[in-house]
Amino acid sequence: MAVFTTVSPEEASALVQRLQLGTLVDLRGITSGIENTNYFVTAEREGRRTEYVLTLFERLGFEQLPFYLHLMKHLAGRGIPVPDPKADASGEILHAVCGKPAALVDKLRGSHQLAPSNVHCHQVGAMLARMHLAGQDYPRVQPNLRGLPWWVETVPSILPHLDGAQRQLLEDELAFQRSHAQSPAYLALPRGPIHADLFRDNVMFEGDTLTGFFDFYFAGVDTFLFDVAVCLNDWCTDLDSGRLDEGRAQVFVAAYQSVRPLTHDEVRLMPALLRAGALRFWISRLWDFHLPRDAHMLKPHDPGHFERILRQRVETPWHPEP
Ligand SMILES: Nc1ncnc2c1ncn2[C@@H]1O[C@H](COP(=O)(O)OP(=O)(O)O)[C@@H](O)[C@H]1O
Numbered sequence: 001m002a003v004f005t006t007v008s009p010e011e012a013s014a015l016v017q018r019l020q021l022g023t024l025v026d027l028r029g030i031t032s033g034i035e036n037t038n039y040f041v042t043a044e045r046e047g048r049r050t051e052y053v054l055t056l057f058e059r060l061g062f063e064q065l066p067f068y069l070h071l072m073k074h075l076a077g078r079g080i081p082v083p084d085p086k087a088d089a090s091g092e093i094l095h096a097v098c099g100k101p102a103a104l105v106d107k108l109r110g111s112h113q114l115a116p117s118n119v120h121c122h123q124v125g126a127m128l129a130r131m132h133l134a135g136q137d138y139p140r141v142q143p144n145l146r147g148l149p150w151w152v153e154t155v156p157s158i159l160p161h162l163d164g165a166q167r168q169l170l171e172d173e174l175a176f177q178r179s180h181a182q183s184p185a186y187l188a189l190p191r192g193p194i195h196a197d198l199f200r201d202n203v204m205f206e207g208d209t210l211t212g213f214f215d216f217y218f219a220g221v222d223t224f225l226f227d228v229a230v231c232l233n234d235w236c237t238d239l240d241s242g243r244l245d246e247g248r249a250q251v252f253v254a255a256y257q258s259v260r261p262l263t264h265d266e267v268r269l270m271p272a273l274l275r276a277g278a279l280r281f282w283i284s285r286l287w288d289f290h291l292p293r294d295a296h297m298l299k300p301h302d303p304g305h306f307e308r309i310l311r312q313r314v315e316t317p318w319h320p321e322p
């Protein structure tokens with residue numbers, strides 16, 4: 001489960017009061033998730049109950065968090081359905097609970113769509129593009145902290161845990177991505193704040209209607225194409241084989257392009273970015289699996305899934321239809 005830090009009702013109650021949200025009526029640990037401690041918090045004010053999500057950040061520090069929290073506020077202010085962080089009387093949205101950095105945000109309505117069809121891919125694609133456009137005037141800058149420099153730093157600690165074929169694949173792909181990242185076409189790709197982890201379990205639907213995106217704590221300034229690739233590798237991928245589902249992928253990209261058309265180079269570089277998106281999550285899953293922080297408390301995701309996806313993307317490059 002992902003409650004690394006136990007929050008008492010007294011501590012949660014003090015926060016709820018400080019944020020002038022009424023009185024605490026319920027506090028429930030959330031057992032999914034792998035990064036942070038999360039609780040559902042219910043508060044009552046003037047006879048009305050509202051649900052929030054309390055997150056205690058277990059890896060990120062006070063210096064990195066303003067980028068994520070203000071980005072959510074910025075996007076929420078522009079009509080993108082993302083949780084709005086709650087401020088105290090002085091306007092501060094980054095709090096401290098149990099000595100850890102913490103935030104309290106709106107709980108989004110709905111549930112995850114874990115078996116997405118074209119209808120869901122269409123909505124995520126269009127909303128992703130809206131989010132990219134809405135983020136373009138966001139003034140804060142922070143790189144994607146799970147980008148190339150982190151891959152380069154992390155791979156040596158993972159290699160001893162792999163067999164020969166896996167080592168070869170990881171080293172070859174890292175070399176390819178390092179060289180690709182120097183190419184003029186890559187360096188000229190459109191950039192801005194991206195979510196960078198918009199998987200099926202970070203999006204909510206009510207029925208077939210998208211109600212929001214959450215979990216912005218891997219966001220950063222990076223190429224928009226990387227965000228599209230991360231989504232295609234999850235929303236439009238057959239989970240057993242790792243193959244891209246051509247139909248869903250075309251729908252996703254067409255919906256994205258109906259809001260923000262891809263440039264010629266974005267279309268051209270799609271295969272390399274699909275590989276980058278697969279590599280990023282293969283590395284983080286291997287890292288969580290072989291070098292866990294607190295093994296009894298979390299269930300690492302299967303790294304083999306992204307190894308399969310990476311092999312598929314190398315063998316079968318994919319471009320969207322014009
Ligand atoms: N703002 C939110 N609204 C509704 N549910 C949320 C929200 N934030 C988190 N959750 C729930 O908590 C779970 C774990 O959150 P997540 O951000 O994925 O954790 P972690 O960052 O630890 O991986 C999600 O799968 C979702 O069910």
Ligand SMILES: N[C@@H](CCOP(=O)(O)O)C(=O)O
Nearest residue numbers: 033034035197199215281301
């Ligand atoms: N989406 C990533 C893991 C990140 O965890 P999250 O629970 O914060 O989304 C993966 O599937 O490896």
